[in-house]
Amino acid sequence: MKKEYKLLQGNEACVEGALMAGVSFFGGYPITPSTEIAESLASRLPLTGGKFIQMEDEIGSIAAVLGASLTGAKAMTATSGPGFSLMQELIGFACITEIPCVIVNVQRLGPSTGGPTSPAQGDMLQARWGTHGDHNLIALCPTSIEETFYHTIKCFNLAEEYMVPVILLMDEVIGHMRERIKIPDQKELMIINRQQPSMPPEEYLPYRADERGVAVLANFGKGYRYHVTGLIHDETGFPTNDPKETSKLIRRINYKIENAKDKLLDFQKDNTEDAELIIFAYGSTARSALRSAHEAREQGMKVGTFIPKTIWPFPEKAIFELAEKVKTIMVCEMNLGQLVYEVERAVKGKARVELLSKASGELITPKDIMKKVVEVYN
Amino acid sequence: MESRQKNRYEIRLAGMGGQGLILAGIILAEAATIFDGKNAVQSQSYGPESRGGASRAEVIISPEDVEIDYPKVTTPDMLLVMSREAMERYGHELKPDGIIIIDSTYVHKPEKATGKIISIPVTELTKEKFGKTIVANIVALGIIVEITGIVSKDSLEKAVIKRVPRGTEELNKSALELGYFLAREKMNTIN
Missing domain, CATH: 3.40.50.920 (Rossmann fold)
Structure with missing residues (x-):
């Protein structure tokens, strides 16, 4: 059947992309100019069996997203500058614990409350360096409504593939303008799901990384018990002060992205x-x-x-x-x-x-x- | 028309928050893309207030196979102004052969305007006919399309029905008819 055009806002295209990628959890606190993403997922997610929760603030939002993700949900939030600032600490937590998630930042003029309805690209470096310590993550930046749709799917794929937070850096213009788009069938798209351990629970070590340096985290509730902490941890997931283990972990969570660079780059x-x-x-x-x-x-x-x-x-x-x-x-x-x-x-x-x-x-x-x-x- | 203009027809709808100009922009863009098979980009600019502040919607329409790079209007081919502030701010930004439609309910003296000026008390006449001003944006769309023919009337009507609340279809269709009528009447007096 010939696909027909739709006229969608960037924020709406982001929602279509997220649903196509299999998002099953959204935790957020609505903020201009990203509000339409929360609004739309609040009505769409329950229809697909997913969960939408409006939290008390953006710190709670990203915390809920990470908790949901640990159970195996494809989890996301959407925000703008002020909320993105509040999320920074837990973005670092997601980096070190290797919990995948998608964070959409529809950028507005900052700093602080700034210009809620005005476009800006002021969070480009914050996306990379907003949280403390040596860490690495992925950020994509769409230039059109169609690209917003495909980039959102890619964000979920990369998050699950590399067990890392992935940030979609939109701006008010891309978020609010409308363009035509043909939404493809899901079967035409590549959707990546999280790998799961192949060994029995008693042999499982959550942070024994695969050959790419990526942790294999079992979905919580599936019989694999393990410890998740923001402290430096060894393969078991429990804290350690061992300098060798420390260096190994810090290097691994950084180089798993660095080493995949050629595959990740798109321009x-x-x-x-x-x-x-x-x-x-x-x-x-x-x-x-x-x-x-x-x-x-x-x-x-x-x-x-x-x-x-x-x-x-x-x-x-x-x-x-x-x-x-x-x-x-x-x-x-x-x-x-x-x-x-x-x-x-x-x-x-x-x-x-x-x-x-x-x-x-x-x-x-x-x-x-x-x-x-x-x-x-x- | 020059080839560039044919490839990119720029429309700006300017007025106040609450007048439904952003909705009017969306309807026009949907009429162009979904129902007329053309390419279009719609964008807007508005303040943090939901009513009363300056509000502006823009639509760029191109043939189906022409990509639209810059998504904002630079110099409009068609400008609708529905407030004095919008008149002062945008009245002089128009293509030499551009058309400006002024809601004279709000703008009495269009002295700064350039281009072909069409002055109609849109909001006042909407109130007179329907007893309310809520469909003034739809009346304005009717005027724009009657004058420019930038989308077909059939597509415009379908796009209006798609976007307005259920139960208000007839009211909105009548609003379009009023717009067509006012535009025809005006063009007759000008010619």
């Missing part, structure tokens, strides 16, 4: 072959960048675009390769400069790095970008 390069200048942009800003690059080409300027879809881990190798070929990489972001530091680090001085930043609660326009392109092209 879009357009017209980079002969480009003199590359516009680096992500999320809704990428849409303006595509338009500007097109206009610049019409005016005879060799401009290409690099749009990272995986933000963390960061695609530094791909950027270094570009830097060797182009004169300038121009970073456009709705903040005072965040991923520009990562780009500078990746470029290693091989190209000039310029920044176009905007933190007025408005989307960067193609006009803003063109002005800067003309300024820095030569």
Whole structure:
């Protein structure tokens, strides 16, 4: 049967993606501009046998999500800056205990209460470094409604595959705008479910990682008893002070992501072959960048675009390769400069790095970008 | 029309929170995508208040196979203004051959406007006919579509029925008819 288009908001597409991936638990505290995700899942989840719970705040929300996930549920929450800040401590807990979960952050202007209805991309570094200590996680950033749908599914897949929190970094523009989308049948999609131990309970060690360095956590309630703690732990899951075990754990939870980098990275390069200048942009800003690059080409300027879809881990190798070929990489972001530091680090001085930043609660326009392109092209 | 305009028709609906402009934008975009088979992007800008603050909805309509990159309106082809503040803020931002539809219930002196000005007391006439102003947004949609033909009337009606509360279908259909009528009447007096 020919699929028909739907007109969906980014937040609605996120819900469709989550349901397609098999979400069975949502714990959250509604906050603009992510509210439609909670609203919609509150009515949809009970129909699929799932659970929706509105908690007292965002700390309770992420705690409920992690508890649900330990029982084997595909669990998620959705929030914005203020709530994302409150969740940071337990994101670290999820990293060290290797509890998979999906956290959607529909970014608004911050800091603090900031601009609830205004778009921003101010939580890009917080997503990576908001919680303390050496940890690693995955963050994706969609540029359209269709991509929001597919990225949400990917977030669940990656969380379950790598036993790690995965963050979907949307922004108010992507969350609230509406575009057409054809929702595929579930059987056309790859859905990854959590691996379970193959040995009997008496031989089971929860943190004896597989060959990829990923823990195999049995769903609670299935006869496998084990201990879960935010303290440094050994393979049994119980706390340890042993320096060797400490180093082993810290390295493992970091390198299981680092080592999978090539598989995790996703980016879009357009017209980079002969480009003199590359516009680096992500999320809704990428849409303006595509338009500007097109206009610049019409005016005879060799401009290409690099749009990272995986933000963390960061695609530094791909950027270094570009830097060797182009004169300038121009970073456009709705903040005072965040991923520009990562780009500078990746470029290693091989190209000039310029920044176009905007933190007025408005989307960067193609006009803003063109002005800067003309300024820095030569 | 130039090729670029044909590939990207930009509509801005500007007024106050509570006038149903965001809903009107969604209806227009659904008429274009779901029922007319075109491509469209709809977005909005609004304040933290649910009523009274400035509110703006935008719709960009393209042919089916044309991707829409930048999702916001830069210079509209069609502008609807339903408040004095919206008039002051957006009245001068229009394509040279653009159309501006002004609800003269709120905006009496459109001195700053450019483009082709069509002034109709939409809200006042809605109240006169239906005894309430709640469907003024639907009346405005009727006016827009009668004048621009940007979506078919059939698709517009289907999109309205899809979005309005059950039991209000007839009221909303009548609101569309009023919009078509007001637009035709106005065009006749202009021509």
